[in-house]
Amino acid sequence: xxxxxxxxxxxxxxxxxxxxxxxxxxxxxxxxxxxxxxxxxxxxxxxxxxxxxxxxxxxxxxxxxxxxxxxxxxxxxxxxxxxxxxxxxxxxxxxxxxxxxxxxxxxxxxxxxxxxxxxxxxxxxxxxxxxxxxxxxxxxxxxxxxxxxxxxxx
Amino acid sequence: xxxxxxxxxxxxxxxxxxxxxxxxxxxxxxxxxxxxxxxxxxxxxxxxxxxxxxxxxxxxxxxxxxxxxxxxxxxxxxxxxxxxxxxxxxxxxxxxxxxxxxxxxxxxxxxxxxxxxxxxxxxxxxxxxxxxxxxxxxxxxxxxxxxxxxxxxxxxxxxxxxxxxxxxxxxxxxxxxxxxxxxxxxxx
Numbered sequence: 001x002x003x004x005x006x007x008x009x010x011x012x013x014x015x016x017x018x019x020x021x022x023x024x025x026x027x028x029x030x031x032x033x034x035x036x037x038x039x040x041x042x043x044x045x046x047x048x049x050x051x052x053x054x055x056x057x058x059x060x061x062x063x064x065x066x067x068x069x070x071x072x073x074x075x076x077x078x079x080x081x082x083x084x085x086x087x088x089x090x091x092x093x094x095x096x097x098x099x100x101x102x103x104x105x106x107x108x109x110x111x112x113x114x115x116x117x118x119x120x121x122x123x124x125x126x127x128x129x130x131x132x133x134x135x136x137x138x139x140x141x142x143x144x145x146x147x148x149x150x151x152x153x154x
Numbered sequence: 155x156x157x158x159x160x161x162x163x164x165x166x167x168x169x170x171x172x173x174x175x176x177x178x179x180x181x182x183x184x185x186x187x188x189x190x191x192x193x194x195x196x197x198x199x200x201x202x203x204x205x206x207x208x209x210x211x212x213x214x215x216x217x218x219x220x221x222x223x224x225x226x227x228x229x230x231x232x233x234x235x236x237x238x239x240x241x242x243x244x245x246x247x248x249x250x251x252x253x254x255x256x257x258x259x260x261x262x263x264x265x266x267x268x269x270x271x272x273x274x275x276x277x278x279x280x281x282x283x284x285x286x287x288x289x290x291x292x293x294x295x296x297x298x299x300x301x302x303x304x305x306x307x308x309x310x311x312x313x314x315x316x317x318x319x320x321x322x323x324x325x326x327x328x329x330x331x332x333x334x335x336x337x338x339x340x341x342x
Contacts, residue, residue: 025182078181107327
């Protein structure tokens with residue numbers, strides 16, 4: 001993970017209003033993950049076993065919307081509602097080894113439990129209580145990564 | 155309740171909405187759409203230890219993201235409980251047959267109950283699957299600096315080469331795990 005960008009100064013009431021907006025967008029995303037079945041182990045396995053197009057269609061159509069949207073925001077030098085210029089921080093490529101090894105580790109886990117981090121939280125809300133164990137395990141994995149970080153290639 | 159609210163959504167509704175979520179976060183507060191950073195923020199907030207990776211102002215950097223993820227939990231309740239679909243997940247007959255051949259019997263619900271329940275934690279298979287799988291997801295997304303949302307949606311939509319490498323890698327490993335590891339972990 002790259003260093004978190006410093007937040008632009010915003011006034012206190014403004015910041016609180018925005019937190020409400022993030023929460024609302026989160027609720028929308030949680031509904032999308034469950035009603036769109038992206039939080040479904042069955043859907044993920046269908047895609048990973050190449051037995052159906054659903055997940056690929058979702059990804060493609062998400063990108064068809066997001067990519068021109070991002071490009072337009074960047075070209076127009078648009079400002080966010082918080083007032084700062086919209087800038088998408090580039091991921092530092094480097095040797096690229098962290099993206100290969102990190103994503104291979106992530107993918108192995110993803111292929112087993114069929115949840116990536118977003119659906120993990122959505123399923124907690126959907127009442128699959130044992131996902132709390134998966135969540136604690138994911139936190140443990142994150143912590144161990146942080147601990148080993150100085151000795152891992154990036 | 156209106157029955158159409160309970161139906162699952164087709165891809166052409168789901169996908170564009172995911173794209174709009176990513177655009178929405180940028181427009182509201184110049185925030186990058188991503189979930190896995192929350193795992194780091196939670197570690198930093200609750201047990202940072204003496205690990206340098208967790209020594210930063212998580213409130214300043216990540217409070218918005220934690221509020222977002224709290225919304226995702228609430229949205230999961232809305233979509234998965236209040237508007238629970240009465241039908242099983244409509245995977246293709248080929249996918250159904252492939253998973254049935256592995257030993258999956260219960261196709262109701264979003265996840266197979268025979269794999270994801272508390273009693274399964276009493277078996278080695280269940281622990282390997284849930285604790286091992288969860289550990290790898292946390293470890294790997296932190297190492298790669300993103301997951302399916304941060305790399306797969308935000309990064310690809312911004313045409314970042316690092317994200318393309320990440321997406322190819324996690325799809326390849328995911329398929330390998332599904333084909334070669336999963337058969338060892340489904341009780342027959």
